Amino acid sequence: MSKLLVEAKAVVIPGEILAEGMDHLPGKGAFREGEKVIASRVGLVYVNGSIINIVPLSGRYIPKKDDTVIGYVRDMTYSSWFINIGYAYDASLSLKDASSSYIERGASLSDFYAVSDAILTRITNVTKDNNIDLTMVGPGLRKLRGGKIVEITPAKVPRLVGKQGSMISMIKDMTGCSVFAGQNGRIWIKGKTSEAERIATEAVNLVEEKAHIRGLTDYMKKFLEGKCKDLKVEKKVSNNEETKK
Amino acid sequence: MKYEKRYDGRKFEEMRPMSAEVGVVKNAVGSASFTIGKTIAIAAVYGPKDLFPKFLQNPKSGVLRCHYNMMAFSGAGDRVRPGTSRRSKEISMVMEKSLLPVLDLQDFPKSVVDVHVELIQTDAGTRCAAICAASLALADAGFEMKDLVCAISAGLIGDKVVLDLDKQEEDFEGGAVDIPMAIIPRTGEVTLLQLDGEISKEDLKKCVDFAIKGCDQILEVQKNALKAKYTEAKK
Incomplete structure (x- = not known):
């Protein structure tokens, strides 16, 4: 009888035994040695039926089709x-x-x-x-013309984008910058002012640093509200100008 | 000459206190520091990247390149002369050989992975600390590895077999034998064993046993360091 030795979503390291027995199959980031299924990289365990996959938490970008x-x-x-x-x-x-x-x-x-x-x-x-x-x-x-490019760990790009783009659109809306997150961890930021770009950059770096905490969206909202006080005025002015035109 | 009691009061099979941390060099793809007693190693991994000159490339697999360096101020005695020496070249080479059995670079043919290890403070056991730090840094960089590598020295001081020699013990008047070993903890395979001096077969076996036992403790420290980076994150 096959036995799973780790919990789902647990952090595992190379060499850690994930399961014993032949019923479990090694997926990505795992391999079989005799009766044992063993992790081969640092990551989170995802069990899909009988297949054990390790989703990497670090490392360089690995290109995929349609990225x-x-x-x-x-x-x-x-x-x-x-x-x-x-x-x-x-x-x-x-x-x-x-x-x-x-x-x-x-x-x-x-x-x-x-x-x-x-x-x-x-x-x-x-x-x-x-x-x-x-x-x-x-x-x-x-x-890409103008703006700046910031690099973050590719594994943290999904966190920066958020569910249905919630996080990234919040950064865009509050700083008024155009932000584009490449799947390879390169983030392009272009704002109307260098101050706006600076705040957006700080926000992106903060998301990377705090990627693991829960309620990050709320945390970021507070952070941006504090930082964007002066920017908001500027945005309103530009809006007025547009209506005048 | 008899060696009755260890200078720092440890038991003969006791190691110096260890600690490790992962992700200490932010610019690197993966990095780690490993401290054992007064010896501190910092490892940073860069790559995979293009390898030049071209004749060094391997079309079937990536190449691992280690750089071991003791900082000028790291020792307790004279200033360490900066730059490559015969000794650092040798240690870089044995590091590569001790890490390659667990590392899979087949996904990156023709490329190179650089592992830079700097020793900022040394008190013997530097190549072992360097290997421990390098294996952590490679895991942190997300490379496919069969296991981590743990390294520790054992040896003979006077008539006693001991684990984890420090500098004072290495310089023991009555003669000391130092055997640095790197071990794959899960399988117990030995990937590095260097022997400097004379030792009997029985004592050598005892040294290997000591080292294999010591590796369990090292693995625990490495494991905790790697997991701490991400579990802390989950909270």
Whole structure:
């Protein structure tokens, strides 16, 4: 008879025995050794039927298909760009996926994306051999102009976004900044004033630091209300201006 | 020469007090500090990233590269000359060999994972502390590992087999034998064993037994440090 030795959602470390017996199967982040199922990385235990998965709590970004990420142009060839997306290997953006408009033969590629540009892009394919394909064709995908990019642990991005985007839209609304969270942990922040950007950055870093506490949304709300007192006035003024126009 | 009682009053199979903390270097992908007695090691993991020069790349797996360094002010005696030495190169190499059996870098071919270990204060047992810290830092960085690695030295002082020698004991007038060992605690496999001096077969076996027992305590400290980072978070 198979026996599960850990509770669901418990934190486990590499080498920790998760279950004994053949009824349980090792999923992601676990392996079998004889009768035992053993964890191979730090993470939370999720049991799905007979499969035991470990959801990692730390580590670098692992690219997945359909992830929207923020990348830096690192290099280019005559027909493609190489983009650093925060993984061990560069992703490639080919000419045909680079723009929805037609790119003429012989056009200068740096007019589209030059080295060191930041782009918001989507992963279309990840192969076993670490070839990662990107596309710039899709809603919202573009070259990022202005603003700043903050890096947080990729595992904490879901916390920053919140349920149905609750956390990130709160930061957006209260600071008046545009905030975009790439799945690879890079967060793009652009505000009307540098003060607004500074507060939004502080808020993002605070979410990362306090990602584990319960009631984080309320905590963040208080934090932002305290910080955004002066900003709000500014927002109202700009609203009035808009109505005048 | 007889060694009746340990200088710091410990029992012969007793280790110095240990502590560990994970996530001490914020810039790193994973990091940890490991303290045993007066020896303090800080490990930081960077990567996986491109490996150059290209001939060093392994197309089947990632490469682990350790850097061991004692800080200039770390010892009790003379200033440690900064930079690479024969000794630090050797220790970097044995660290790699002791960690690789548990580490799986097959997902990252042609890349390198750098583990930097700095010893900010030393009182013997530095390579063991470095391995303990490095294995914690690698786990914190989220790499696939079969197990953590625990390392401790055992040895012979005068006529007594002891666990976890400090500097004063290593320099014992009557002669001391120091055997640093790295052990995979779950399986009891030994991934590092260096022997400096002369020892009988029986005493060596006793040393290995001591070290394997000591590793259980180290594992407990490592486990608590890793879990503390995240359980604290859950509250």
